[in-house]
Amino acid sequence: MDLRRIILIHPGREGRVFGKAPSPSYTLMRLASLVPDDLAVEIWDENLEPLDRKILAELGTHDIVGLTSKTLAIETAERFCRLAHRAGVKYVAVGGAHATLMPEDVMRWADVVFTGEAYFTWPQFIQDVLNDTVKPHYNDTQWADLAGIARLTDRVIRQMDENRNYWTPLLEITRGCPRNCSFCTAIRVSGQKMRFRPVEEIIEEIKRRKINRFFLTDDNFGLAFRLRPDYIEELFLALEKLPLRGWTTQAELMVSQFPELLDLARRAHLDKFFLGFESVNPKNRRELGGKSKGQTAQYREAINAVHKHGIGVVGLFVYGFDEDTPETMWQTWDFAQQAKLDSMSQTILTPYPGTPFRAQLIEENRLIPDMPWRVYDTAHITYYPKQMSVADFAREYDKVCKTVYHPYRIATRGLRALLRVSQYSVSAVPRKVFSSFSTDYGYKRTFDWRNVSP
Numbered sequence: 019m020d021l022r023r024i025i026l027i028h029p030g031r032e033g034r035v036f037g038k039a040p041s042p043s044y045t046l047m048r049l050a051s052l053v054p055d056d057l058a059v060e061i062w063d064e065n066l067e068p069l070d071r072k073i074l075a076e077l078g079t080h081d082i083v084g085l086t087s088k089t090l091a092i093e094t095a096e097r098f099c100r101l102a103h104r105a106g107v108k109y110v111a112v113g114g115a116h117a118t119l120m121p122e123d124v125m126r127w128a129d130v131v132f133t134g135e136a137y138f139t140w141p142q143f144i145q146d147v148l149n150d151t152v153k154p155h156y157n158d159t160q161w162a163d164l165a166g167i168a169r170l171t172d173r174v175i176r177q178m179d180e181n182r183n184y185w186t187p188l189l190e191i192t193r194g195c196p197r198n199c200s201f202c203t204a205i206r207v208s209g210q211k212m213r214f215r216p217v218e219e220i221i222e223e224i225k226r227r228k229i230n231r232f233f234l235t236d237d238n239f240g241l242a243f244r245l246r247p248d249y250i251e252e253l254f255l256a257l258e259k260l261p262l263r264g265w266t267t268q269a270e271l272m273v274s275q276f277p278e279l280l281d282l283a284r285r286a287h288l289d290k291f292f293l294g295f296e297s298v299n300p301k302n303r304r305e306l307g308g309k310s311k312g313q314t315a316q317y318r319e320a321i322n323a324v325h326k327h328g329i330g331v332v333g334l335f336v337y338g339f340d341e342d343t344p345e346t347m348w349q350t351w352d353f354a355q356q357a358k359l360d361s362m363s364q365t366i367l368t369p370y371p372g373t374p375f376r377a378q379l380i381e382e383n384r385l386i387p388d389m390p391w392r393v394y395d396t397a398h399i400t401y402y403p404k405q406m407s408v409a410d411f412a413r414e415y416d417k418v419c420k421t422v423y424h425p426y427r428i429a430t431r432g433l434r435a436l437l438r439v440s441q442y443s444v445s446a447v448p449r450k451v452f453s454s455f456s457t458d459y460g461y462k463r464t465f466d467w468r469n470v471s472p
């Protein structure tokens with residue numbers, strides 16, 4: 019095929035907030051970087067501009083399209099695929115979490131489906147396009163060594179212009195998680211062996227991208243405190259030397275057991291941990307994969323220990339486990355207030371494809387029929403809970419979210435976080451204003467979506 023351009027599309031729904039989109043697609047930045055230099059490549063992000071008309075107007079028979087999509091955006095990806103076909107595009111290739119976990123769903127409409135990480139199959143596909151030997155399915159079965167993999171190219175960095183277009187650039191340091199939470203898609207997509215990028219590559223990338231804040235895409239960065247403390251120490255000492263405004267990451271509560279590393283973390287400009295407590299209900303511990311046990315006293319100790327080092331804590335909670343009742347949500351809110359969490363994420367347990375939780379629900383005939391994938395956004399109920407009706411669950415969830423994300427409460431938590439920062443460095447306060455309020459604000463927007471989408 020005579021190939022003119024490769025267009026990589028990121029379906030989004032957040033749009034711009036005060037002129038910038040929340041985050042770019044790190045996956046597409048890497049895939050774009052694997053395109054040979056002599057081929058043109060562009061990333062189109064629906065969060066930056068509407069794409070329907072652009073696809074029809076600008077794409078043609080000499081272009082190919084690559085789409086990456088989570089489950090909640092897969093219907094948008096399907097619409098883009100139809101539009102691209104109308105514009106004359108021969109190959110629309112689709113990968114990402116949903117395609118990996120449920121390839122048969124995507125094969126119905128995509129020309130080419132990618133399962134797995136695609137670092138090896140994506141370049142192969144491009145060669146196959148040039149040679150007219152394209153296959154309908156590319157399955158990457160390797161868990162790539164992260165050293166040297168898909169180094170971001172300067173042309174992709176220039177094109178993304180992250181500081182102008184995005185609030186929070188993404189970065190990867192580790193990938194994979196050895197835990198086994200029954201509802202988790204990350205381990206099905208990234209594997210259960212934790213992999214690590216070389217520290218010098220991380221630092222080099224941050225410098226070349228000229229980013230001064232980022233959120234880690236890592237599945238469970240905090241577990242590296244236990245698995246590779248030497249690596250974490252080396253990383254933090256290197257990050258300390260960079261002029262960063264701050265960064266954030268997901269972790270689990272055992273990070274609190276490493277005071278020396280927490281001290282280094284603060285010096286390395288870490289703003290806050292997103293700690294996966296998941297539930298305050300100890301009866302749910304079987305489903306929590308061993309990282310949390312629903313013991314609030316233990317959670318409180320961990321939060322205090324992290325706060326003591328000047329690092330914020332965002333609590334991640336999931337509602338709707340089989341032992342949960344409407345009271346569980348209010349108990350969680352009580353706990354969050356007592357523990358002085360800096361922010362809290364409240365999500366509804368969601369039976370994503372490929373998870374044991376979904377398999378269990380199918381076996382028990384508890385999936386709500388005909389739910390579109392776009393409501394698989396952790397803010398909608400997609401199955402019949404055990405201890406409460408769908409209506410009770412939805413009503414109480416709405417109430418607790420309105421309470422938690424009330425502007426007064428967001429302001430209170432934000433100011434408290436700023437005060438904590440000022441104990442360590444008054445001069446750092448202006449730099450931390452954004453991070454003190456942005457997380458809560460983001461969760462409020464997610465919750466607001468619940469009421470505008472079906």
Ligand code: SF4
Nearest residue numbers: 195197198199202237
């Ligand atoms: S700890 Fe987090 S990343 Fe690991 S299996 Fe559980 S939910 Fe998934």
